[in-house]
């Protein structure tokens with residue numbers, strides 16, 4: 761909407777354009793508050809949907825946050841495509857063999873452990889020597905996570921997007937509550 765107003769008022773002077781943008785922002789804020797009130801009223805009947813709406817319309821939600829879903833799911837798709845075409849999923853029945861998921865989760869752990877060793881010793885990566893080992897091993901962990909999510913058909917992007925929106929409004933993550941006795945110190 762803001763982009764539409766910017767282009768609609770393209771030929772106008774900056775003060776006129778700024779007034780239109782301010783009014784549009786005020787209107788969006790009023791709509792957001794209305795939707796939040798409706799979601800709060802809905803929570804008795806459908807708490808799951810209400811929580812989703814509250815997250816989506818939270819004032820802490822950064823603009824464009826919804827694009828995260830698309831970007832993360834693009835990583836999932838590409839990581840799983842590359843891994844499948846390299847044969848890493850040949851003769852593997854992820855739904856029939858209950859040991860496949862635990863094995864893949866252990867491989868994710870192993871990348872995190874390698875990242876820790878790299879950080880502990882201040883090493884550069886041996887395959888990409890221009891990069892820090894911690895950087896490359898964290899990338900390996902992301903690739904493995906995305907591959908597993910692809911194999912399981914998970915909407916990892918949607919979960920990342922919704923969890924970040926949820927975290928942005930959770931009370932126990934607010935700075936003042938973290939500073940209180942019993943609050944999360946890290």
Ligand SMILES: [Mg+2]
Nearest residue numbers: 871874897900
């Ligand atoms: Mg590695």
